[in-house]
Amino acid sequence: MTIIQLAWRNIIKNPLNLLMSIILFGLGVGLISFLLLFNTQLKEKFDKNLADIDLVVGAKGSPLQMILCNMYHIDNPTGNIPIKNAAPLLKDLHPLIKKAIPLSLGDNYKAYRIVGTNHDLLELYGAKLKEGSLWAKDFEVTIGKSVADEAGLKLGDKFVSSHGFNEDDHTHDEYSFVVKGVLEGTGTVMDQLILTNTASIWLVHSGHGDEEAHDEEAHGPSIKENTEPAQEDQVQQNSNADLLHHMDQEITSVLIQYKSNKNFQALNFGRNINENTEMQSASPAIEMNRLYSMMGVGTDALNALALLIAIVSALSIFISLLKSMRERKYELAIIRVLGAGRSKVFLLIILEGLFLAIIGFIIGTFLSHVGMEILAKYLKADFRYSFTGMKWISEEWYVLGVSVVLGVLAALIPAIQAANTDINKTLSEK
Amino acid sequence: MIRTNNIKYKYPGGKDMVFPDIQCSSSEMLLVLGTSGVGKTTLLHLLGGLLSSQHGNIQIGEIDMTKLSGAEADHFRGKNIGIVFQQNHFVDALSVIENVTLAQTLAGNKVDKKAAQNILDRLNIGDKADHAIKNLSQGEKQRVAIARALINQPKVILADEPTSALDDSNCNEVLDLLQEQAKAVGSALVVVTHDTRLKDKINHQVIL
Numbered sequence: 196m197t198i199i200q201l202a203w204r205n206i207i208k209n210p211l212n213l214l215m216s217i218i219l220f221g222l223g224v225g226l227i228s229f230l231l232l233f234n235t236q237l238k239e240k241f242d243k244n245l246a247d248i249d250l251v252v253g254a255k256g257s258p259l260q261m262i263l264c265n266m267y268h269i270d271n272p273t274g275n276i277p278i279k280n281a282a283p284l285l286k287d288l289h290p291l292i293k294k295a296i297p298l299s300l301g302d303n304y305k306a307y308r309i310v311g312t313n314h315d316l317l318e319l320y321g322a323k324l325k326e327g328s329l330w331a332k333d334f335e336v337t338i339g340k341s342v343a344d345e346a347g348l349k350l351g352d353k354f355v356s357s358h359g360f361n362e363d364d365h366t367h368d369e370y371s372f373v374v375k376g377v378l379e380g381t382g383t384v385m386d387q388l389i390l391t392n393t394a395s396i397w398l399v400h401s402g403h404g405d406e407e408a409h410d411e412e413a414h415g416p417s418i419k420e421n422t423e424p425a426q427e428d429q430v431q432q433n434s435n436a437d438l439l440h441h442m443d444q445e446i447t448s449v450l451i452q453y454k455s456n457k458n459f460q461a462l463n464f465g466r467n468i469n470e471n472t473e474m475q476s477a478s479p480a481i482e483m484n485r486l487y488s489m490m491g492v493g494t495d496a497l498n499a500l501a502l503l504i505a506i507v508s509a510l511s512i513f514i515s516l517l518k519s520m521r522e523r524k525y526e527l528a529i530i531r532v533l534g535a536g537r538s539k540v541f542l543l544i545i546l547e548g549l550f551l552a553i554i555g556f557i558i559g560t561f562l563s564h565v566g567m568e569i570l571a572k573y574l575k576a577d578f579r580y581s582f583t584g585m586k587w588i589s590e591e592w593y594v595l596g597v598s599v600v601l602g603v604l605a606a607l608i609p610a611i612q613a614a615n616t617d618i619n620k621t622l623s624e625k
Numbered sequence: 626m627i628r629t630n631n632i633k634y635k636y637p638g639g640k641d642m643v644f645p646d647i648q649c650s651s652s653e654m655l656l657v658l659g660t661s662g663v664g665k666t667t668l669l670h671l672l673g674g675l676l677s678s679q680h681g682n683i684q685i686g687e688i689d690m691t692k693l694s695g696a697e698a699d700h701f702r703g704k705n706i707g708i709v710f711q712q713n714h715f716v717d718a719l720s721v722i723e724n725v726t727l728a729q730t731l732a733g734n735k736v737d738k739k740a741a742q743n744i745l746d747r748l749n750i751g752d753k754a755d756h757a758i759k760n761l762s763q764g765e766k767q768r769v770a771i772a773r774a775l776i777n778q779p780k781v782i783l784a785d786e787p788t789s790a791l792d793d794s795n796c797n798e799v800l801d802l803l804q805e806q807a808k809a810v811g812s813a814l815v816v817v818t819h820d821t822r823l824k825d826k827i828n829h830q831v832i833l
Contacts, residue, residue, distance in 0.1 A: 208718035525714035533731040534703015
């Protein structure tokens with residue numbers, strides 16, 4: 196029966212006495228650890244998806260919405276831009292631009308977005324083919340890992356897209372896409388996209404141009420009435436040069452990577468677009484920082500609340516220990532009589548505080564991971580973003596450290612009192 | 626085995642208590658008799674090192690207890706002195722036998738569960754070894770306290786009013802047990818009491 200065992204036995208002897216402080220401590224730890232888990236994973240997702248994109252150019256509207264839509268694929272487009280407006284960006288010779296990647300949005304399959312673009316997009320996200328090939332002809336698609344896993348699409352499968360971004364909108368049953376390739380998982384937004392060429396998006400929408408003329412802005416690029424019928428030729432529109440042959444068509448946005456973002460001309464480049472064209476540009480880094488700082492207020496408030504709960508719970512551990520120590524003063528005196536020095540009695544109470552804190556930490560960590568796992572299910576259903584509660588992050592070691600410190604601090608005064616108890620006086624009381 | 630020389634004690638605001646010198650050898654028994662309020666418990670606490678003596682010497686074996694520091698006194702007491710109180714306290718979270726083996730641990734000895742069981746058997750409470758302390762009767766608790774005081778085979782056993790709460794038959798039984806077990810481990814047994822029933826049972830007496 197060591198002091199450690201004795202401390203443990205004292206804790207489990209009457210768990211109901213300590214239940215309240217342990218639960219409270221667990222809640223505080225749980226909330227802190229949950230916030231850490233969520234923020235870390237959210238930031239990780241956002242950062243990974245930045246993919247070195249320096250600028251997004253699209254239709255005028257909310258810049259944040261444009262970023263969320265075109266880079267994170269969690270919002271609707273701000274509208275479309277005519278290729279003739281975007282042409283200067285798409286030409287190869289622009290001195291500032293290293294890469295300009297057109298995106299055309301507008302359709303989905305089971306809420307997975309179909310994106311009309313070129314092969315450069317893969318490079319941005321470091322995506323590699325797992326099987327099959329990249330899209331080449333119209334209506335050929337290459338799908339991300341989550342699309343393959345969750346929507347159940349395989350190589351060679353055919354499917355019909357739905358309009359807009361909700362899967363229950365009406366379907367374009369006259370055109371069917373065929374899966375030509377599947378990408379390896381990257382942990383980025385690539386995993387949840389269905390990639391095809393720009394022309395396929397135009398074709399899907401050309402079939403019933405009239406009936407959707409009224410809502411084309413909301414739904415994505417569609418063919419203008421006066422377009423020459425190039426789409427009938429099944430041309431392979433996989434390069435920017437091809438797009439320039441269709442000046443009257445529309446795309447949703449252009450993702451731009453500069454040759455050097457330290458170039459001061461690059462700083463003016465975005466401003467020029469905003470001031471002198473009908474398009475708008477936005478920097479993902481700036482917009483995301485704006486979003487973080489807006490969310491930051493809420494996160495800070497929650498953090499403060501969690502810390503408050505943790506401190507109150509440490510206070511409650513302090514009170515339970517003090518109470519239990521007073522109830523056990525004869526017991527502690529007897530331990531001294533049997534040969535334990537003051538330091539051992541001190542250690543005993545400190546260990547009890549430590550055990551309470553560690554049990555609280557275990558309960559809290561369990562709660563936060565279960566909570567995160569449940570939230571992950573919802574996030575997956577709503578945004579196709581994969582979070583997990585099964586991951587241990589290094590910040591949790593800090594939470595353990597803080598728990599241990601709080602446990603020891605809470606036990607300090609009771610332990611000092613216990614060590615200083617006058618055994619002669621205690622045992623003389625009849 | 627235990628010998629005192631000229632010990633005195635004064636509580637803050639109290640008057641000087643002067644105690645007669647006592648002496649008790651191994652396997653022998655000493656009765657310290659005194660009425661209430663003459664300082665019996667104070668003497669016992671001084672002998673047990675629960676109070677540090679302000680004057681004189683307390684020799685146990687080769688060691689003068691009054692020369693030991695607080696921590697040394699705690700350790701020395703654990704190893705060499707067993708104390709049975711009138712009202713005995715235990716660690717409630719532990720079973721009967723664990724309370725006995727706890728005395729081994731705290732004295733710095735190896736836990737010997739067999740020895741603990743043996744001693745409980747000798748005191749006729751072996752069958753209660755795994756019970757919770759709170760389920761024992763007063764008399765059974767007294768025996769556990771005796772077992773706990775004896776387990777480390779101390780040089781000295783101090784008993785504070787071990788019999789005053791007991792009826793005649795139990796009084797005899799507890800005294801016999803104490804005497805028998807102290808002899809078995811070769812301890813000096815000092816009984817401090819106002820219980821005059823013990824007067825005729827122990828020859829070696831000191832009156833406070």
